[in-house]
Structure formats: structure tokens, C-alpha cells
Amino acid sequence: MNSSNLKKLNCVIQHARKSPFYKQRLPTQPLTTIQELKDIPLTTKEDLRQHSPNGLRCVPNEDLYQYHESSGTTGNPVSSWFTKEDVYHNAKQIASCGIQFHDKDIVLIRFPYALSAAAHMIHEAVQLKGACVIPASGRTTSTPFTKIVDLMKKLDVTVLSCLSLQTIMIAETAEILGLNPKDDFPHLRAICTAGETLSPARRQLIQEIWGIPVYEFYGMTEIGTSMIDCKYQNAHVLDDDFIVEILDDSLTEDVQPNEFGHLVITTLKKDATPMIRYHTGDRARLRDDTCLCGRKQMIEIRGRSDDTLLIDHKKIDIWDIEEIISYLPCRRFWRAGVDQQKLKIIIEKEQETDHVSPTFQCLLEAKFDIPMQIELVPTGTIYNREKLISNGLNTKPKYFYSGDELNVR
Ligand SMILES: [Zn+2]
Incomplete structure (x- = not known):
């Protein structure tokens, strides 16, 4: 961290002490080295729950502009x-x-x-650039998937912004309506996703389905x-505005360089409710590698620490599972869990003829060194297509299930 960030950090610590929550937790004297940041306790989601709505507020009512809840x-x-x-x-x-x-x-x-904040922040960002926004909110009955496809087609949408899983559901809906995502939306030039982990394999899948690049934002309300x-x-950290630690x-300690660990974020430029050492619950790593854009470090977010399965003392997460799935003939909709000490992956067929032979499954087990059972199920088993096109579907991403839940049809 450079000295200007240490200065900013000391400013934000003093500012944060205006809130009832941080008043007692933060030092009264400026930090002299960045190592002293480690002496400040982590702020957890439970802390935020206990002290919402006003315990972390540092500004008076007249300075407030927008309120969000996670x-x-x-x-x-x-x-x-x-x-x-x-x-x-x-x-x-x-x-x-980008x-x-x-x-x-x-x-x-x-x-x-x-x-939640994501829609509003992206909305504002898009309009700052002079672009036109179509506010087609998720989780509402006003904009079912069929409506989204209709809007995208008739309004010549150029950028689609949503959860990564939703990009696949929108493509699926378009196909049910007789459209080809790759050819029938000629104005669409990019997709931007946020809100759930985007594994390299899923990014690849979405890019193949739509034939355009996918860009990811990482943030939280x-x-x-x-x-x-x-x-x-x-992905790069906006390091003028945030200090990132990987623990x-x-x-208590940083991980070794380039290793994955627990992502902790301090905001340097958020006045209303600053966060000091917020334990995000996500796993990430900072990779020392010069990007073509000139930045010297990249960050990879691997998803929630809780979203992992333990098999043979190995942690398996969404990135791992989607990498395994990338070798299969069908890759769109899956769920997974531990069943009889094996990784069980249930995945919907995309073609009637899709199958995974026992030999191929053995090869995957050997390659990933995980005992597994892959079961291909008919289209519509995981996400009911009639509900998909009638807006009766709960589309909140959920991938991991218990062994018993996995076996219910
Ligand atoms: Zn870059």
C-alpha cells in the first residue's frame, strides 16, 4: 500500500469513529504503519445485522442520499x-x-x-456515460423472462446486465421462443454480470451461448x-477507494502471495457508512501478474466460503464443479452435494442424446482426484421450463444441496 492510502485510511478511521459502532472499536491516534491495521478487529456481517439500521452511520440526515439493504x-x-x-x-x-x-x-x-444496490449503481454508471437504461428489474412479476427477451429484441439492446445464471435463463427462454441467442440479437455487444461468483468455465459457457464477451463486477450492498x-x-481492485486483505x-495473518484466502475489505471513500476491515465471507486471491491493461495485480473471487463441499478432506467449490462440468456435453443447469462420500453432480441434458459413459466419469475422477457420481437428468428437471416462461420460477441461485435433497425428484 502506498503512503497516500495510509493517509486516506487514517482519515476514514477518524470519520468512522463518528458512528456509535466504530467509536469504541477504532484507535483515536493515526496509524503509523499499515501493519497496525491488523490490530483493528474485523467487522462481520453479524456486527452489521446487530447495528443496523443506524449504528454505522457517520453522517446526519441532510447528507443522506440513498438507502439499501442486503x-x-x-x-x-x-x-x-x-x-x-x-x-x-x-x-x-x-x-x-472494460x-x-x-x-x-x-x-x-x-x-x-x-x-439492493447493484441495479442502482450500474444504472447511474451507465447514464454517466450518456447511455440509455432499460430498468427491467429481476424478482418482479412485471418483467418475466419472455418480457426480457422481447425488450432485448425490439429495443436493440446492446448490453445485458444481470446475474450470470440469469444470462443462461434468458438464453434458454429465447431458444424456447424460437430465437438463437448468438444470431438473433445482432446489436448485443457485451454482458456484464455481478452478484454471484463467475467461474472461468461459466464465463466461457455464457460467451459461447451469446457469442459476446462477459465482464464482471464485484461488490456488495x-x-x-x-x-x-x-x-x-x-478483475482489478479499485485500489484508490478500497484496501483489500486476503487472510x-x-x-489474523495474510496468506502467502498468490494464495486464496478470506477477503477483507476496507472502504476509503464511502462517507455515509464506511466499512473498516469488513469480513466479506468470500474467498479470493491477489495474483501478481501484469495485465495487458498495465496493472500489476489481478484479483480472482472464488465465491462464498460457505459454498464449499468437503469430500475426502478436500474443499470443492463452484469453480471446481464448473470446471468438471466444462468437460461434459451439457453444462447449463446443475446442482451438487455430497452423497455417500462422493461428489454428486446432477445436470440437465441439453440434447436427448447427451450422456456420460462410466469410463469418462472414471477419467474425470482420476483427473480431479475426487470420487464422483454424475447424473444427467431430462431438460426441465432442475428448472421447470413452463415456469421459466410464465414467471413462476424462483431464480435465486442455489447450487449446493444435501444428499437427501439431491435424490428428491
Ligand atoms: Zn487489466
Whole structure:
């Protein structure tokens, strides 16, 4: 970290002490070295739950501009406040991403607009670049998948912005309606995804389906967007605005360079509710490797620490499973779990003739050194296609199931 960031960090620590939550937790004196950051306790999601909605607020009402909540399924929701400058600045950063929004773009935003931040931040970023937004929120009955396909087609949408799983569902819907995603949307030039881990294999799959590049944003409602893909589709930390730490399992030390660990983020430029050492719950690594864009470091986000399966003392995550799936004839919709000490992957067939021979499965087991059982099931088993085109489908991504759940049809 450079000295200007240490200065910014000391400013944000002093500012954060205006909130009831951070007042007692943060030092009164400026840090003299970056190592002293490690003496400050981590801020956890549970802390945020307990102190929402106002415990982390550092500005008076007249400075507030926007309110968001994270969409957890259990417990008290987590509040995040933004000043006008917080929103504008984060949007400006998003606008600088490799997708290069411009004034001729028509961008369909499919993230939910209700309470979570992603849709609003991308919306603002797109408009900063003079482009036109179609606010086609997810998780609402107003915009079923068929409507999305219709809007994309008739309005000559140039950029689609949504969860990565949704890009596949939209493609699937288009195909059911007799369209070819690759050929029948000639104006579509890029997809930007956020909100769930995007494995290299899934990025590849989406690019094959749509025939256009996929760019990823990483952020969360609590902190805003903190990492964006450059035009070479490598993710970089917005390091003027965020300090990133990658900690080992003890959560006290940094991992070795280039290793995966627990992602902890400090915001340097979020006035309303700054976050100091926020334990995101995601696993990531900083890779020392010069990108074609000139930056010296890239970041890879591997998904939630909780979203891992333990098989033979090995941790298996979504990246691993989607890499295995990349060798199969069908790759779109899957679920996985541990069943009888094996990795069980259930995956929908794309063609009636799709199959995986026992020999091929053995080869995969040997290659990945994991006992596994791969079961191909008919189209529609995991996601009911009638519901897909009638908006009756719960499309919140969920991939991992218990062995018993996996065996229910
Ligand atoms: Zn780059």
C-alpha cells in the first residue's frame, strides 16, 4: 500500500469513529504503519445485522442520499447508507470498467431494483456515460423472462446486465421462443454480470451461448462495487477507494502471495457508512501478474466460503464443479452435494442424446482426484421450463444441496 492510502485510511478511521459502532472499536491516534491495521478487529456481517439500521452511520440526515439493504435470507437485514458523493463516485468507477459504456448503448439492467444496490449503481454508471437504461428489474412479476427477451429484441439492446445464471435463463427462454441467442440479437455487444461468483468455465459457457464477451463486477450492498473487469476481462481492485486483505484461516495473518484466502475489505471513500476491515465471507486471491491493461495485480473471487463441499478432506467449490462440468456435453443447469462420500453432480441434458459413459466419469475422477457420481437428468428437471416462461420460477441461485435433497425428484 502506498503512503497516500495510509493517509486516506487514517482519515476514514477518524470519520468512522463518528458512528456509535466504530467509536469504541477504532484507535483515536493515526496509524503509523499499515501493519497496525491488523490490530483493528474485523467487522462481520453479524456486527452489521446487530447495528443496523443506524449504528454505522457517520453522517446526519441532510447528507443522506440513498438507502439499501442486503438481501440476506435470515436475520436482521443489513443496512447501507450512501451520500450523493458515495453514489456518484462509485458509479464513476463502474463507468470506467472494460465494457466501455458509450452514448449509443442501450443497457438492460436485470438486477433487482428493490433495496439492493447493484441495479442502482450500474444504472447511474451507465447514464454517466450518456447511455440509455432499460430498468427491467429481476424478482418482479412485471418483467418475466419472455418480457426480457422481447425488450432485448425490439429495443436493440446492446448490453445485458444481470446475474450470470440469469444470462443462461434468458438464453434458454429465447431458444424456447424460437430465437438463437448468438444470431438473433445482432446489436448485443457485451454482458456484464455481478452478484454471484463467475467461474472461468461459466464465463466461457455464457460467451459461447451469446457469442459476446462477459465482464464482471464485484461488490456488495454493504460496500459498493470494489472490483471491476478491465477491457481484457481481468478483475482489478479499485485500489484508490478500497484496501483489500486476503487472510488465512486464522483470520489474523495474510496468506502467502498468490494464495486464496478470506477477503477483507476496507472502504476509503464511502462517507455515509464506511466499512473498516469488513469480513466479506468470500474467498479470493491477489495474483501478481501484469495485465495487458498495465496493472500489476489481478484479483480472482472464488465465491462464498460457505459454498464449499468437503469430500475426502478436500474443499470443492463452484469453480471446481464448473470446471468438471466444462468437460461434459451439457453444462447449463446443475446442482451438487455430497452423497455417500462422493461428489454428486446432477445436470440437465441439453440434447436427448447427451450422456456420460462410466469410463469418462472414471477419467474425470482420476483427473480431479475426487470420487464422483454424475447424473444427467431430462431438460426441465432442475428448472421447470413452463415456469421459466410464465414467471413462476424462483431464480435465486442455489447450487449446493444435501444428499437427501439431491435424490428428491
Ligand atoms: Zn487489466
